[in-house]
Amino acid sequence: MNDIIIDAREIRKTLGKGAGEVQALRGVDLALRKGELTLLMGPSGSGKTTLLLILGCMLTPSAGRVTVCGTATSDADKEALARIRRDHIGFVFQSYHLFPTMTARQNVQLALDIRGHHGRDAARKSRDALALVGLDQKAKSLPDSLSGGEQQRVAIARAFVANPSVILADEPTSALDGDSGRAIMRILVDAAHKRDRAVLVVTHDPRIVSFADRIVRIEDGVLADEQADESERRRLPKAASWP
Amino acid sequence: MSLVMTLATRNLLHDRLRLVATLIGIVFSVVLVMIQMGLFLGFGHMVSTMIDHANADLWVLPKGAKCFEDPSQLDVKLREKVAAADGVASVVPLVIGFSDWRLDSGEVTPVFIVGSDVKAGGLQPWNVVEGDVRSLSQWGAVAVDRTYFDRLGIKKLGDAAEIHGHKVKVVAVTDGIRSFTTTPYVFVDQKDSRFYTGMFPSKASDLLVRLKPDADRTKAVQAIRDRVGNDVEVLTTAEFRKRSRSFWLFGTGAGAALFAGAILGVIVGTVIVAQTLYSSTKDHLSEFATLRAMGSSNNYIYGVIIYQALFNAVVGFIMAGAIGYVVVRMTERSALPIVITPWLMAALFVLTVVMCVASGFVAIIRVVRIDPASVFMR
Ligand SMILES: Nc1ncnc2c1ncn2[C@@H]1O[C@H](COP(=O)(O)OP(=O)(O)OP(=O)(O)O)[C@@H](O)[C@H]1O
Numbered sequence A: 001m002n003d004i005i006i007d008a009r010e011i012r013k014t015l016g017k018g019a020g021e022v023q024a025l026r027g028v029d030l031a032l033r034k035g036e037l038t039l040l041m042g043p044s045g046s047g048k049t050t051l052l053l054i055l056g057c058m059l060t061p062s063a064g065r066v067t068v069c070g071t072a073t074s075d076a077d078k079e080a081l082a083r084i085r086r087d088h089i090g091f092v093f094q095s096y097h098l099f100p101t102m103t104a105r106q107n108v109q110l111a112l113d114i115r116g117h118h119g120r121d122a123a124r125k126s127r128d129a130l131a132l133v134g135l136d137q138k139a140k141s142l143p144d145s146l147s148g149g150e151q152q153r154v155a156i157a158r159a160f161v162a163n164p165s166v167i168l169a170d171e172p173t174s175a176l177d178g179d180s181g182r183a184i185m186r187i188l189v190d191a192a193h194k195r196d197r198a199v200l201v202v203t204h205d206p207r208i209v210s211f212a213d214r215i216v217r218i219e220d221g222v223l224a225d226e227q228a229d230e231s232e233r234r235r236l237p238k239a240a241s242w243p
Numbered sequence B: 001m002s003l004v005m006t007l008a009t010r011n012l013l014h015d016r017l018r019l020v021a022t023l024i025g026i027v028f029s030v031v032l033v034m035i036q037m038g039l040f041l042g043f044g045h046m047v048s049t050m051i052d053h054a055n056a057d058l059w060v061l062p063k064g065a066k067c068f069e070d071p072s073q074l075d076v077k078l079r080e081k082v083a084a085a086d087g088v089a090s091v092v093p094l095v096i097g098f099s100d101w102r103l104d105s106g107e108v109t110p111v112f113i114v115g116s117d118v119k120a121g122g123l124q125p126w127n128v129v130e131g132d133v134r135s136l137s138q139w140g141a142v143a144v145d146r147t148y149f150d151r152l153g154i155k156k157l158g159d160a161a162e163i164h165g166h167k168v169k170v171v172a173v174t175d176g177i178r179s180f181t182t183t184p185y186v187f188v189d190q191k192d193s194r195f196y197t198g199m200f201p202s203k204a205s206d207l208l209v210r211l212k213p214d215a216d217r218t219k220a221v222q223a224i225r226d227r228v229g230n231d232v233e234v235l236t237t238a239e240f241r242k243r244s245r246s247f248w249l250f251g252t253g254a255g256a257a258l259f260a261g262a263i264l265g266v267i268v269g270t271v272i273v274a275q276t277l278y279s280s281t282k283d284h285l286s287e288f289a290t291l292r293a294m295g296s297s298n299n300y301i302y303g304v305i306i307y308q309a310l311f312n313a314v315v316g317f318i319m320a321g322a323i324g325y326v327v328v329r330m331t332e333r334s335a336l337p338i339v340i341t342p343w344l345m346a347a348l349f350v351l352t353v354v355m356c357v358a359s360g361f362v363a364i365i366r367v368v369r370i371d372p373a374s375v376f377m378r
């Protein structure tokens, strides 16, 4: 059980107000373990992003509880939630969210900077993280001069550089072509298998199913039942063995 | 070095047009405040210029005299009483007042006569560029400032004119003794000044008192007060200067107008900076939300905004300072020079920083409200 990095129990989330009120999540249980890449799949509007944001302590659930690395988050205020994200979580977004005026290296280094880690050592670590995603030659480039796949790799380097225990990625490949998408997934798989992180990838991109250790399906704010989940998992080849 | 400064500066330089607008706003506002306050100081200096240049420790004045130019008179017999007080070294009466100056062309212009005992010192012309102050003791000798040559119909040292029907001759020329009342000062010896101003020999405008070097000022003031009675006042030079300034600056409303202009400048500047910082922050909201999602503390984000505000303040202030320098240079020889002191510059810098940082808080209020989740739900 020590392998569980994020544990979510009985999560409910109501979004919007009045007539526009939506039950985005209706009782979700999900645990993310280290060394495992989990795919969260489901149709548009099924609550995938909402769940990812709750697991990542960016949204507070209307009901239920989330534990991150043994710390309960229910009593935490905004600043404390930010600290939990800073200490444990790395995010990767569909639209990269890089800082357009900063070089690739500086974008990565920001993740260290907000943790009070400045100077030469931080710059070196950031270059190392870029090298890990194969972008050592692009350290001085601005995001605008990079391709979508390269930008996403910078974003992943940024998510990795401070050694978070979990990486949460929302549709990291959906804006990319097949080759770039596969490159991104290989990096994420490595993060799970070689570096023992818990990785959750939200997607409805069928091309990346093969990379999953485990697939969780969500529909209308509820997870499809665990049995189906397990059987699906057994049918899948181990992603690490993929070229 | 933290990336806060890099991020802040890059964001600012990225929005060139907005940066230019912000800086123009700051520069205008700071220059406006600088000029208003510089005029205030310049005016303050100017109204006390006679007091500053008089050779006196104490002034004995008719009761209620508000400024140097005050037309009220006192009894010249007080001179002996004051001179007999403990600690007093010398007492020189001043005879001042308006008179009329007739040019060669027959035209008449008002002048302000400053009459002091030339031999005893007291209040003599300074910045003398031509002629000799000592010659003022001759009958009909006057000293005038060369900036008033045109007005007085004078071309050079030695030229003649008439004051109140008496022939006069320019024996000394000064440079830069200007009056804010546009009426030229004319320095003469005390004996002559009575003819020009019509003041009786038994009267004087003020008494200039020099104290002995070892005299106790407070005791001397008290000793003089005890002797002169209630019709006159005894002020130190500093007190008289202060009274003059507050009369001209606040008694007349001129100072209030200058301050109102300065406050307007501060308000305009703050509004402009607040507006541009706010809209800049709004444009970069998704970046701030990303920082927040990555787990940055609010303080880190405030750091970026405050640094932007400080960057604006410092760059804007330097530009405003350069313009201020030019303005000071240009007004140096005008009727009302703008005076900018190191203290004024320091105060202006603090004001600029406060103005920009206060504007930063407006942007911070906006950032505090962002919910990072909202940026990623879309
Ligand atoms: N701020 C909001 N106010 C009201 N309803 C919202 C809000 N944000 C999302 N929703 C609704 O909540 C539900 C879940 O949204 P969510 O973004 O989690 O879905 P998703 O599975 O990520 O969809 P997609 O695949 O399109 O990204 C949707 O029905 C959506 O319309």
Ligand SMILES: [Mg+2]
Pocket (backbone or CB within 6 Å): A048, A049, A050
């Ligand atoms: Mg989504």
